[in-house]
Amino acid sequence: MELGVLRRSMRTARRKSYGGPSVLECADRPVPKTAADQILVKIAYSTVNRTDLGFLYGRPLLTRVFSGLRRPGCPVLGCEFSGVVEEVGADVRDFAVGERVFGYDDRGRGFGGHAEYKTISSTGMVTTVPAGVSFARAAASTEGAHYALSIAEKVTIGPGERVLVHGATGAIGSAMVQLLIARDVEVTATSPTEHLETVAAFGPAQLIDWRTTPLDSLAQEYDYFFDAVGKSSFAVARRVLKPGGTYISSELGAGAQHLWLSMINPIQRMVTKRSIIFPIPSRAPKLLAEIRHGLQSGAFKPLLDREYPLRDTAEAFEYVQTGRKLGNVLIRVAPPAGGPPAE
Missing domain, CATH: 3.90.180.10 (Medium-chain alcohol dehydrogenases, catalytic domain)
Incomplete structure (x- = not known):
């Protein structure tokens, strides 16, 4: 029936x-x-x-x-x-x-x-x-994690490369930190003061309180800057990325700047020596398979x-x-x- x-x-x-x-x-x-x-x-x-x-x-x-x-x-x-x-x-x-x-x-x-x-x-x-x-x-x-993995899939992160994840307390950022660590990536995560303990439990190599440490004051030591809340900008990212580094944001940014800058990336990269990519989310089955594996292994909560x-x-x-x-x-x-x- x-x-x-x-x-x-x-x-x-x-x-x-x-x-x-x-x-x-x-x-x-x-x-x-x-x-x-x-x-x-x-x-x-x-x-x-x-x-x-x-x-x-x-x-x-x-x-x-x-x-x-x-x-x-x-x-x-x-x-x-x-x-x-x-x-x-x-x-x-x-x-x-x-x-x-x-x-x-x-x-x-x-x-x-x-x-x-x-x-x-x-x-x-x-x-x-x-x-x-x-x-x-x-x-x-699924929502935060599939965005996080869609961002990470846009680049190839090699051994020894360093990733800065800004906004590790949101659905996307918290998933990104955990899933990248599961891939043996060295992750630095940012959090407001009141949630530092929560983010520390994910196991990042370094934790930054963005309320007390402005991002543009960080040294140029990151290969990738993943903005999981869309509240930073390429102008800030350029100051913390190594030459050849890449900035990816989950949001369009003020005036849709992340979208149009990514469209002229080959040109602007010749000037800044750094790249910007605006990710289009993927519904690839392999993303859901990785999410499920993370849940099953306990690497992703x-x-x-x-x-x-x-x-x-x-x-x-x-x-x-x-x-x-x-x-x-x-x-x-x-x-x-x-x-x-x-x-």
Whole structure:
């Protein structure tokens, strides 16, 4: 018997227009139908992150090309999720009903984690949760980490080269520090004073308090400068990078400077002797495989801030947009009883 016969509706946090958290409302929607190549996941946890926030407002405007020009094509946000496979399509061979899964879906008309059920292609960014890993950790493991790995994939970091990660307390930065260390890279991480102890637990070779030590006062000793919060600039990076070094930011920067400077990189590099790259995020399966391996080995533990029930999703967005979150903010949808506890 199909799930649609047993249950026709689900609880969601949805919106009908672009705007701030106030446009969100809790409402019932039909349970999505499972296509032949899809799996239906009963959601345990999701998150609210900067990708969700951008699509909530429809900013930058370029995102509306994918999500709908005037009205959002994805009424239910939540690009990260974890849960249990409830149903599999006729052509699916890699998943079975009852399996614990997690994944990432930031397609313009995808998302869907802020609901009791969502569908996703079995060949998309979805895989099984490793044994011993909680639904909460798994749900918070993909958005920041896939951005971090997309940045790292743009360059080839050789033995003995040094990397500066600015913003190690965010979802991207905290994932980047841990995943680069797992690759045996020498990492220097930055953090505000109040979170130094948290970042130190990741094991960076050096830790810098950016509140007391301006980045442009550092010596020219880094081969790569990864700006995980987009709050620095190429002008600052040039002062701390060795000749031949590379700056990569996760944000466009003031006046979209990181984008246009990267477009003229071959020319500006002749003057500055340093490169700038603006990374386009990848959905390559190998990224999810590396994330899963990190979770399984314990080398990667997503940093968790706080948790909100589904009915308070708007409040979670309000908190995230303050810019004060530490790592990841969870949305508790319907975690099943048993299994590893939510840490």
